[in-house]
Amino acid sequence: MDTQTQRKYVYEPSKTTEPDFPSASRPKGSPFFAHLITFLILFSLWILLSGKFDLFHLSLGIISCIIITLISGDLLFPESKTKGLIRSWLCFLRYIPWLLYQIILANLHILYLVFHPRMMELIDPEIITFQSKLKKELSLVTFANSITLTPGTITVYVSVNGDFHVHSIDKKSAELLPGEMESKVARAFGEQ
Amino acid sequence: MDIVVTAFLVIGLVFFTGGGVGILRLPDFYTRLHPAGKLDTLGSLMMMMGIAVFNLHHFTWGALLTSLKIILIVVFIFLSSPTATHSIVDAGVRAGLEPWTKKERRE
Numbered sequence: 001m002d003t004q005t006q007r008k009y010v011y012e013p014s015k016t017t018e019p020d021f022p023s024a025s026r027p028k029g030s031p032f033f034a035h036l037i038t039f040l041i042l043f044s045l046w047i048l049l050s051g052k053f054d055l056f057h058l059s060l061g062i063i064s065c066i067i068i069t070l071i072s073g074d075l076l077f078p079e080s081k082t083k084g085l086i087r088s089w090l091c092f093l094r095y096i097p098w099l100l101y102q103i104i105l106a107n108l109h110i111l112y113l114v115f116h117p118r119m120m121e122l123i124d125p126e127i128i129t130f131q132s133k134l135k136k137e138l139s140l141v142t143f144a145n146s147i148t149l150t151p152g153t154i155t156v157y158v159s160v161n162g163d164f165h166v167h168s169i170d171k172k173s174a175e176l177l178p179g180e181m182e183s184k185v186a187r188a189f190g191e192q
Numbered sequence: 193m194d195i196v197v198t199a200f201l202v203i204g205l206v207f208f209t210g211g212g213v214g215i216l217r218l219p220d221f222y223t224r225l226h227p228a229g230k231l232d233t234l235g236s237l238m239m240m241m242g243i244a245v246f247n248l249h250h251f252t253w254g255a256l257l258t259s260l261k262i263i264l265i266v267v268f269i270f271l272s273s274p275t276a277t278h279s280i281v282d283a284g285v286r287a288g289l290e291p292w293t294k295k296e297r298r299e
Contacts, residue, residue: 048264051257107207107234110227114214125223125291148274149233154225155274156281167281167291169226 035073039065095188102150102181109152113169124170132162134186143185150181193249200242207235220292221284229277233270240266 046061047053113123134140140162144155152169214227244259 048257048260051254103230103234106230110214110230111207111210114210114217114227114231123218123223124293125220126293127291144278145271145274148229148277149270152226154222154229154281155278156285167222169223 035069038073039069042068092188095184098184099146099149102146106150106152110169113152125167127156127165127167129163129165132158132164132182134162134182139185139188142188143182146181146185193245197242197246200238200245204235204238204242207231207238211235221289222281222291225277225281229273233273236269237266 042065043061046065047058050057050061052058132140132143134143137160140158140160144158144164147153147155147164147166154167155164156167157163157165208231211227211231214231215224218224218227240262244262247255247259247262249255
């Protein structure tokens, strides 16, 4: 990932929301476990979406899931490290309820602002910039999306180096960044 | 059961109404995206939860699958909504639109 982090600061916003993993930088490892999990996720999605449990539809699902797994099996787990995979997913699952709670707080805050009679005095929009400590692209993307979802802030721009430009709607929500959420994301992706 | 469904739908409606009012009241493009991007996510979460619970009125496995599909819609909204908001803001920045601030107003 070192080549990724040292990449020059280029303003290419279309690249920021969908990280591309160049196949050259993918570490080689035994990908069997990652493929198995990818297959299981795909197959449960197939069962959920098809809703038919007869042999024909299930075998069709198995065949197509195997094909997809062989073609793009390393997209979900690009590092293909089987060690600690389950633990990191548990950490990520623990991050989701906290995020939901923050989303509800954010919505109540915006709702209060919107219906407030003297709204123009309460809001004070500005663009703030800060440097994030996060390294992995996936955690940067998650952090950017979490910022957009939570109190009064929208990510304007994020680079692969971790430069964040955030539009905040009032002073109170600007002070909260980067703060607690960054460490939560770092813990969820095992960066600490 | 009906009370729960109604409560979910009403709360969702309040959030959607807030989103609409916010888009009308806030001063500029960037601040308008705040209610548009956020109140919609929780509003649709509440609405979809209401529909999913209502769908389970008479419990069958087919109804459970349908409810899970409805929950899946919420998951995809939560993934795509911040990304869409981000790209709209980004388009505004690249077009050179200055954000509205209070300091400019005082001058």
